[in-house]
Amino acid sequence: MLDPSMIELSRWQFAATALYHFIFVPLTLGMTWILVIMESVYVMTGKEIYRDMTKFWGKLFGINFALGVTTGLTMEFQFGTNWSYYSHYVGDVFGAPLAIEGLMAFFLESTFIGMFFLGWERLSKRQHLLVTFLTALGTNLSALWILVANGWMQNPVGSEFSYETMRMEMTSFVDLVLNPVAQVKFIHTAAAGYVTGSMFVLGIASYYLLKGRDVAFAKRSISVAAGFGLASILSVIVLGDEAGYELGDVQKTKLAAIEAEWETQTPPAGFNLIAFPDQEAEETTTAIKIPYALGLIATRSTTKEVMGLKEIMHENEGRIRSGMVAYQYLQRLRNGHDTEANRAMFEEHKADLGYGLLLKAYTEDVANATDEQVALAVKNSIPKVAPLFWSFRIMVAAGFTMLFILLATFYYNARRVIEQKRWLLRLALFSIPLPWIACETGWFVAEFGRQPWAIGEVLPTFLATSSLTPGDLIFSLVGFIGFYTFLLVIEMWLMFHFARKGPSSLGTGRYHLEQNASATA
């Protein structure tokens, strides 16, 4: 048996490093396109202010990008270092999109980013724009492949367990890529990144307007951010990932947990706006409920059921018992009794092997687990409800607040009165953290809601770790937290430093602080 505290620490480390990485990713996703828009206007109109906008916002983007690269390195190696059994068990499927991401997307993004920053003198206007565009393309393709990998963890299509090699193997690359869960996740996540970039530019540009500095620069930046941001947030909300929640058991469970629905309701189900889930008692005390809303959001129909957690757990019990049989025959096959009859029995129960493995947390002898052990496994076959319920609501609340801000900004900007709406500028400035809150809670829902699985219905999280010691994990966890915090402090300091200076930091002599400095000198 692996040390339980090592498993727990491994999970904390993955969560910490992944959530940390995703502080930097969404801004990169969005900013690259915003830079493409700004630079395109520059190339088309030849107006210098648009080049300055590209350079200044590019500077802030660069400060963020450096840490995105730093924390991204961890993600590429951490499956091997800390999730070694996972790597063996699913590397045949999961490794491919990761490697293709490197070849197709990471090279593109990273080769051109250097030229974006340092190539202004060496490239023609059009060449430089092309470089900016290819950076943005690389960044977004990178997100696509990562979400193909992540989508497979939620809904493992295009693959099959092989008892000969004792691992999952790919059966269809096309199915893996076209996994519907991956598709909706990509759109939702990429668009969330675009919103992050827009809210960032909007908030900082609002600060300049509030200070009455560099007004022309700020207003043009706001125009880009408001238009791009509004289109993006509509995509995030309309194309939210609920569309994927019908697919696969993990997604179904996640949906029920998000809604804290223990019982299956008659359709269309109501939506718990505010409620208090109780995991032990398996019930939820509802404070405010909106009728019909859940059914409409989740199933896009008024007649389909949203399955409740108790019913899901009941189904899981059947699958766990079937998984015990699968495990028993797997052992026979692995021990050299490779007969026709054993293979047939294994094939019949193979789909539930993962459920059988859930019992490994309570007994080594899976095939002969007791009723109490099965009951424990069933109880833990769903994630903890309360954290999911609340994270989801925080994400949605942040999303709708941003929708309001972007709508209002877009409207007043189109009417050219944005400068006078100081309440809105202030709101935009102080709302800069909102997209990050939404992104981080969103990822929490997606991944904590996947528990107890590392790969849905296939591999439990507690089996997926490396065979390390708690000491190893303490060393690495302290190292990561210390190093990351140190870097984050520096990053935030630089970000504030240059955001406060604004376009004056470009040294062109055309902007507020430089002109005031020369006026007083």
Next chain:
Amino acid sequence: MIIDYEILKLIWWLFVGVLLIGFAITDGMDMGVGNLLPFVGRTDDERRLMINTVGPHWDGNQVWLITAGGAIFAAWPAVYAAAFSGFYVAMLLVLFALFFRPVGFDYRSKLGDARWRNAWDWGLFVGGAVPSLVFGVAFGNLLLGVPFHLDELLRAYYTGSFFELLTPFPLLAGVVSFSLLTMHGGIWIQMRTSGVVSERVKSWILWTGVAAMGAFAIDGIWLAMGIDGLSIISQPALDALPNPLAKTVEVMPGAWLANYATYPLTMAFPVLGFAGVIMTILLSRADRPGWGFFTSSLAITGVIMTAGISLFPFIMPSSTDLGSSLTIWDAPSSHLTLSVMFWAVVIFLPIVISYTIWNYRKMWGRLSIEEMQERTSAY
């Protein structure tokens, strides 16, 4: 088109080799520049000059490492699982050291404060020195065998400790990789800068080259005289479904040199290792650093291939449970995954190489301190 499984397994050994060599030639150069930065660059301007020769390239170069990691995950999941978790502390030290580079390059010149800049220069040194040393140490340990075994569900257990990895033979291999990459970064600096930096780096090229050859020669003799290799006694057909536990392996003195006896042409690689370094030193002295960079790249290719050929067909030998050793025949992914990844490499790698060349061509030329100061965009 479907390629035989057996052939694909072999091709993937070559592909991983190509990615590792690509990493060592491109990003190894950046690491070499980092290793030399605090010593060859004596003023802030000189250091900025050195940094800006790799400024537009280091990020793209680093992707060779990331892609090599991803490719090992996809093509040899068993190796990715066993090696990365087994070498846990070493891997994390490399990772932590690499953290200094993106921020070092990008943040260093954003502020003028001397202490700030000096601190990041040492950060860039650590970001170059630790990985360039550890990669050699890791290869050295592969040749000694790694204390790990697989259980019946193919879970890998590493039973050694971090300090057990630091014995003389692998440490000397670390000296080889560290000095070779430092020389490689040096010849790049000589080629891409003008003036005092370009002159000063020459003696560093000479001495790191000598150190690399010395350590490579000693480790080579040591390998021939004192280190027992592994030999496969029996194993399933080469195109069988991969099962690392299905073979029998024996310790055999001299086994790590067996491939050179069977295929004498492979001796070209160690020869290339030495000849490449000698040529690099001579070309540096003769002020032909462009050709010197080429021969330095050949030296790196020669040294990495020497390690690969010695181990072949082993990838990660076990010292405690010989049967758990991973080979190119029993560690790979399924036939389908190897095929898909084969086509991904065949399609995308040439595209990557073409735009990388465009990138270098656009940013080419000897950089001088004066030119760098005139630029509005520089690190």
